[in-house]
Amino acid sequence: MARTTTHFKRLRMQLDLRQPLDPPDLPEGYRFVRWQPLVQERHAQVQWRAFRDDTDGKVFSSLGSLAGCRRLLRDTAQHAQFAPDSTWLVEFQPERDWPAVDCAMIQGLAKSGSTGAIQNVGVIPEHRGFGLGRAILLRAMHGFRMLGAKYTTLEVTAINEAAVGLYRSMGFEVSRVLYRKAAVGSVVDGSERPPYVRERQVPLVG
Numbered sequence: 001m002a003r004t005t006t007h008f009k010r011l012r013m014q015l016d017l018r019q020p021l022d023p024p025d026l027p028e029g030y031r032f033v034r035w036q037p038l039v040q041e042r043h044a045q046v047q048w049r050a051f052r053d054d055t056d057g058k059v060f061s062s063l064g065s066l067a068g069c070r071r072l073l074r075d076t077a078q079h080a081q082f083a084p085d086s087t088w089l090v091e092f093q094p095e096r097d098w099p100a101v102d103c104a105m106i107q108g109l110a111k112s113g114s115t116g117a118i119q120n121v122g123v124i125p126e127h128r129g130f131g132l133g134r135a136i137l138l139r140a141m142h143g144f145r146m147l148g149a150k151y152t153t154l155e156v157t158a159i160n161e162a163a164v165g166l167y168r169s170m171g172f173e174v175s176r177v178l179y180r181k182a183a184v185g186s187v188v189d190g191s192e193r194p195p196y197v198r199e200r201q202v203p204l205v206g
Helices: 037-051 055-059 066-078 132-146 161-169
Strands: 007-016 030-034 088-092 101-111 115-123 151-157 173-181
Touching: 007 055, 007 161, 030 132, 037 066, 037 088, 037 101, 037 115, 055 151, 066 101, 088 132, 101 132, 115 132, 132 151, 132 161, 151 161
Parallel strands: 115 151
Antiparallel strands: 007 151, 007 173, 030 088, 088 101, 101 115
16 A cells, blocks of 8 residues: 655745844843854754654654754755854843753855845744744844845745744745645645735745
8 A cells, every 4th residue: 555645835935135124132031142163063952852843843854853953954054055144043041040041043044145045943842932933033134134135035834823923924925835745855746836816926036
């Protein structure tokens, strides 16, 4: 009997960086940690904790294991288009004598000179609901703008309503719709198309 493959609907979303951007403010007790090679393992640990039990951990097998997240971070950091100014951690330390806890991360690539591509953005479950996702996205977008990018793009699983709602509230609009195969994450042949009118088609870039 043939094995059934699960497909997940994904949305590619785009935002115009030439519009005004809010400052990337964090709640009290949280702070940004700039990219450097020494924090690569910390990124991998947060990425794994953020995605291992979520839908994206099923769409992309690499996100469901710590070893896979380590490979992703290594490949991203070695990519010719890696954008350190759009790659950040957030750590939480409510008191100076408390140990800091890493709780959110984002990585970016600067593509085609005018587009900044967000690779992964995740917040661990214990720290969701405090605005960290919005803040770290803004921090990455300010980094892309510093590089001269005019647009930023990302991809999200359509059933992740919280993430889609966040991106829409920040001004992202759907530019493409596609389906990916579960676990391997490859695009299903022939599935990619422009969005429906109700999904607000925008010009494609990059």
